[in-house]
Amino acid sequence: MKTVRNIFINNRVCSVFCRQFLIVLPLIENMFAKIHHLLLIICLSLLIYACFPEPLDVEGVPSPENQVVVNSQIVPDQFLAVSITRNFSALTAGPQSNIDSFLTTILISDLEIHIRADGQTYIMDSVAEGIYGLDDLPQEAGTLYELSFINPYNGDSTRASTTMMEFVGFESLETSLLVNEFDTLLDVQYSLIDPQGKNWYMINVQELDSSIDITNRPFTELINDENFEDESYQSSFTVFFRDFAPQDTILISLTNISEEYYEFLELRNEQRYQFISELGEPVTYPTNVINGFGFFNAHLPDIRIIQADSL
Incomplete structure (x- = not known):
């Protein structure tokens, strides 16, 4: 028998990204000296949203095909951070998993990630395993940001675009x-x-x-x-x-x-x-990533x- 929850959590790997981001905090601070410690914690907190419902014992559930998952966070007037991980199912990890060991199996490094904005192309810096940063990206409402890189699982381009919304406080x-x-x-x-x-x-x-x-x-x-x-x-x-x-x-x-x-x-x-999650139907969450999962945002x-x- 295998333990599985009824919802695949491909979209929730951004919460794992937060944990890894904390591990490499000193590296990020050296790279972007102007970033204050509090802003980093804020960035991480905005990304945390994993949820682990009670398990349901079933068997014969196939593993999903490997695919990349994109997540991003902007800290205003500071930097853009992007994580690239692979998808995983509820069979792969649960509340009792060793998070540090698990991170090494899903974070994807050695990618060349391009961000295009205002007619200029930027190459993101590799901050740590699976985490990429950019501190000179213009942050203007109405700007279209286009992300692209080669998907290591199928060799095709993974792309996503988003428009920075007007600031409302x-x-x-x-x-x-x-x-x-x-x-x-x-x-x-x-x-x-x-x-x-x-x-x-x-x-x-x-x-x-x-x-x-x-x-x-x-x-x-x-x-x-x-x-x-x-x-x-x-x-x-x-x-x-x-x-x-x-x-x-x-x-x-x-x-x-x-x-x-x-x-x-x-x-x-x-x-x-859904307090009794096992009685709910599996959910497929939307994505704005072509040839991948997750969400690329610039809010x-x-x-x-x-x-x-x-x-």
Whole structure:
């Protein structure tokens, strides 16, 4: 008998990328001397969103064909980071896996990754195994970014493109702790100024500590401007399935995102309500990568760091 969860987690290798990024943090700091330690932690936190449901014993499940998985993160006015890994299934790794050993089997190195923007082609630097960085890429709203490299599994070109969305930040942000007999929740009240045109937003809430837990993804609130286009918008939400405490350091970020990434996150959010995951159907997540999986993004988050004891 083999242990397998009902959802293949090809799209979640970006959370593994976060763990590896922490391992090579000194190398990144030497390479990009202007990057502050806090910005690196923020970058990693925005990428963490792995989830491990309870296992289901089955047998005879075939392994997927090897394919590359692309994930990216921009730190505003600092750098672009891209991870290239191979896909893996729930048969390959689980909550009891040795993450450090597992990383060496999925990270893909020695690639020449090109980024084209504003008519100029940049070659990304290899920061560490499977991780590539670029610190001189122009970051302008409306710019089209095109990523390309040779896929080591089939010899064809893997490509992806994304447009940097207009920066939208919090107009106001207030938080408070909600204590009940079971746990302590976080209430978030916010407002933003919605620019012209259709827009889609995500707000991520993530507790930060010295060890990044790849099984603990951020709480994500999704918003679209269908009902409030081109005006100030105020709303609130409660972060559940968490237990906050005084002295907790919490990251809250607002990002104007693309429609296709919004649809990806919407599908992912639907899965968080399936308490009995074995009864849910397998999910195939969308991708903007040609000849690969994952998502290539160039979003500019408005990042706030708060202390729970000051709420």
